[in-house]
Amino acid sequence: MTTSQLVHQYFREEKLPHIWCPGCGHGIIMHAVIRAIDNLKVDTDKLCIVSGIGCSSRASGYMNFNTLHTTHGRALAFATGLKMANPELEVLVLTGDGDASAIGGNHLIHAARRNIDITTIAFNNNIYGMTGGQYSPTTCSGDYGTTAPYGNIDKPFDLCNLAQSAGASYVARSTAYYAKQLTGFIENAIKNKGFSFVEAVSSCPTYYGRKNRKGDAVAMLQHLKEGFVDIKIAEKKPELAESKILMGEFHNEPEEEYTDRYQQIIDLLSKEK
């Protein structure tokens, strides 16, 4: 399907153009999400897209599904309610680095721990874009933000490590540059019946780029290409892993899913009657 066909079929065309700045990586990630949905022929009547607050979370409004734009950080908690109340729903959460791992960090680790069948795609641009460039939990130490005028003294989260150690059964990272690979990861994430976490590294030339002298949108996209190395390549050339960020499918081990476990209780109780 061509991009314009995708737009016509899945987007609320009257809501476009989107609000993101020129050069922002979020549009590419939204494209990858839609392409994965199309490739898998997901039943769009059952498809719910839940988002929080921030630049990334505006993506829900452009897509013509059941869409829920919630409060800051709480997308996964709303999504858990949707999925638990009706396990037949296909639930995707679109979130950002601040939304998912700062204000929403507790919901992220617990949704992962339960292994509830929700696919989370974190648009990670290493900054709070919507509010104008404050440092986030994924801003590197030493980087600048409007609230880190002397350099960030926090240590950043590795979102994939966080999700995996909390119990997610599928974990992957790619970038807005590797759109095809990212699409494949999102497909695998949706296919996994359990909690899936995909970190989609994005770029924010407007705030993060300008504050940190990362160059223009093209230079930042170049970094999303050259600053990352696939884990399979890094296994053969470990020296690459020292200077680059790892990407790839880190974890893909299906485990019993949460609403299925609950259904077993319902079934057991109905037999006892």
Added chain:
Amino acid sequence: MSKTYKLLQGNEACVEGAIAAGMVFYAGYPITPSTEIAEIASQKLPAIGGHFIQMEDEIAGMAATLGGALAGKKSMTATSGPGFSLKQENLGFGCIAEIPCVVVNVQRGGPSTGLPTSPAQGDIMQAKWGTHGDHPVIALYPNSVQEIYDVTITAFNLAEKFRTPVILLLDEIIGHMREKVDLSSKESIPIVDRKRPTCPPAEYLPYKADDDMIPAMADFGSGYKYHVTGLMHDVTGFPSNNSDVSLDLMNRLINKIDCNKDEIIRYESFMLEDAEVAFVAFGATSRATKEVVIRLRSEGVKAGLFRPITIWPLAESQLKELSENVDQIIVAEMNMGQYFYEVQRVACKNSSVSFYGRYDGQPLNPDELYDYTKEVLS
């Protein structure tokens, strides 16, 4: 109709009432003195094919409850003081996005961790103004275990009908009290289900209200693809910065409650026909107050009690009428005067309004209220 009596704890009656109303989803977090509600919901819901989940925190409990309601299931959460504070932001989301659900707050002494196992009626104003911005509120306040059962059903009915979260305020005293409950009382309370769209999905405008000011609500997953947001939105459900759109939405959210006060407001009048002194009290306090009324009557004092069951919206016209018929109104509550100021605002033109409160973690003592009343009347 045959009666089905059971000895129930107040918190237990709340779950029984919720299930009688059609609750099939509960999301919550443990907190004293509401915890039994979660415990009993976790036991009962899977047995009827429903779902219970203990969330990671109070905020998530409120969010998941709204998610469950959007999936088309009647949903409830319960909490106490500090947890009620934590739920406020998402409660506001429920108000603006018009998501029906029931939020129970079994009150305890505050502020902060306060007195976790002691009774208080300190969340009267938080129930009205806890979330930011102007917003519609329906809050109900039962005063017996039987009434907890009945009013919980009513809370779901009002939530479904008016598409808004309904707050159920309970007292620790009644939440933990055991009384005889007639479960067959549900037969006399018709169950209300939210209005769902009947138009084809392509024509569905999720926030276009009918003449009753209530828009039809589609279940997520039912083929009606629409957008839900906490931002100001137009009839399509999409965000708008247009001030006319905001004005229309705000007015409708408030008016759908205000214009239906007659249906929403419930109260009990006790010995008020010829009363010269009237008490205003709710929940556990109203039981102590009733005792005082009876004692005063036995001494020839024409006393009576006005007991709001719907505490929000305020029963303004009823209180105004009351103030025209009595000389003295005494508002008795377990706080520092939260409802008193509201009653005073409405009633002070026509009668003298005074306040008797207790806020030390002890229930209101009828003897002390009696002494206070004698002092006021002398």
